[in-house]
Amino acid sequence: MEFEKVIRERKATRLFSSKPVEDEKIEKILEAGRLAPTAKNLQPVKIYVVRSEEGIKKLDKATHGRFGAGTVLIICGDKEKAYSRENYSSYEMDASIVSTHMILEATNLGVDNIWIGLFHEDILREEFNIPDNLIPLVVMPLGYKSKLCPPSPFHNIRKKISELVEYK
Numbered sequence: 331m332e333f334e335k336v337i338r339e340r341k342a343t344r345l346f347s348s349k350p351v352e353d354e355k356i357e358k359i360l361e362a363g364r365l366a367p368t369a370k371n372l373q374p375v376k377i378y379v380v381r382s383e384e385g386i387k388k389l390d391k392a393t394h395g396r397f398g399a400g401t402v403l404i405i406c407g408d409k410e411k412a413y414s415r416e417n418y419s420s421y422e423m424d425a426s427i428v429s430t431h432m433i434l435e436a437t438n439l440g441v442d443n444i445w446i447g448l449f450h451e452d453i454l455r456e457e458f459n460i461p462d463n464l465i466p467l468v469v470m471p472l473g474y475k476s477k478l479c480p481p482s483p484f485h486n487i488r489k490k491i492s493e494l495v496e497y498k
């Protein structure tokens with residue numbers, strides 16, 4: 331897909347069909363994450379791919395944000411491996427960039443998606459044995475939208491460029 335179209339087509343999907351995402355597409359999405367830039371190239375990220383029936387059941391205990399998707403990524407930042415100085419650590423930013431690469435590649439491949447920030451970190455941690463150095467930051471359901479999927483309510487609501495940008 332043309333890049334500008336990817337940017338414009340990406341939108342939050344809140345109801346997925348039962349059609350599974352092909353393995354090759356999952357691999358390409360993960361590869362897009364692997365190639366993302368990170369501070370000092372430390373790549374302080376871990377991605378869990380949840381696809382098994384057991385994994386999906388565990389995930390559903392931690393969030394209502396799966397919306398029926400059969401594949402869900404959990405993107406974690408690694409506090410121990412991230413670039414840090416004084417009161418700053420890059421792990422959230424790095425994991426966000428990796429997630430953004432993946433969400434755009436998913437869109438490019440026609441795989442619908444959503445970025446979920448609302449989940450119970452403690453439950454996720456316990457269910458998936460996530461170690462203390464990893465901070466789960468993004469839950470990303472992937473799939474194909476259901477015909478009944480509601481339109482994303484805020485997708486067409488964006489501030490004007492003049493509100494966001496100031497030339498100096």
Ligand SMILES: Cc1cc2nc3c(=O)[nH]c(=O)nc-3n(C[C@H](O)[C@H](O)[C@H](O)COP(=O)(O)O)c2cc1C
Pocket residue numbers: 340341342343344395444445446447448449482483484485486
């Ligand atoms: C950091 C972040 C957290 C989000 N968390 C949630 C969430 O927990 N539940 C949800 O339904 N959507 C969530 N979203 C999706 C946003 O609501 C959505 O991207 C926004 O309303 C714009 O709509 P669009 O993605 O269709 O353009 C999140 C998006 C981001 C970037």
